[in-house]
Amino acid sequence: MMVSEVGSYWQERLSNMSETESKAWDTVGIVTYSNSRQQADELYSEWAQKYDSDLDTLKYETPQNLVTELLKYIDNTPSTKVLDVAAGTGKCGEVFKKLGFKGIMDAIEINGAMLEIAKRKSLYRNHTEMGVYPDKSIPIVDGLYDAAVCAGSFGPHHLAPGCVAPISHTLRQGGVTIFSCRATPQATEYRDLLENEIDKLEKAGMIARIEVKEMTHYAVKCRETGNSMMSKVYVYHRL
């Protein structure tokens, strides 16, 4: 189904939900539960122009939460370097700017249309249109970054669980990575795989846990839980 073909199924059932909110949920659902990486990419290309306004409608809080958490653990100096992985339209970059981050931000994003929106915001030094994959290093000098953030992008047909390793390789020793995964029951299988990957990297002495906790993903009431949707947030540093 195309984003533009979203029906009114949920609209009829959730009468207290505004039409704008209902349509935003429809789109998020279609993209999140896409059937393949290619389909997800096509949907993002179509959605890019409306992505920011739809996520504002749903009160998407993950970028704000992740960046605020990350800034507790890194220095805020002009030479501090942060990599935004699967940066989308640059929502994390916007939060860094709003919170007075003085350092350098680079963005990696697989979808050209999403990255184009990020570019227009002039937040990042480099905008690299590139996919991140397990067992494939990110072609950036190892150990370059003080931090890496990845908001809302670990999930089926998005970043595979095995992507924690290549992201961690971009960090200097002591560098911090923060990323999220939906805490919904529907995401349990994926989250288990992600946590297995994290365990493996901890056992291999590559990363160590700073904190893992649940934080709000979408603040508006969602269909899956009838309440705000939560994300599990993982904060690790490179050994």
Ligand SMILES: C[S@@+](CC[C@H](N)C(=O)[O-])C[C@H]1O[C@@H](n2cnc3c(N)ncnc32)[C@H](O)[C@@H]1O
């Ligand atoms: C839900 S959006 C999140 C974007 C942004 N981080 C935010 O919080 O608004 C997921 C993004 O991940 C990107 N993405 C999915 N798989 C990817 C991959 N393997 N490598 C890089 N980007 C990917 C998508 O194109 C999309 O822009």
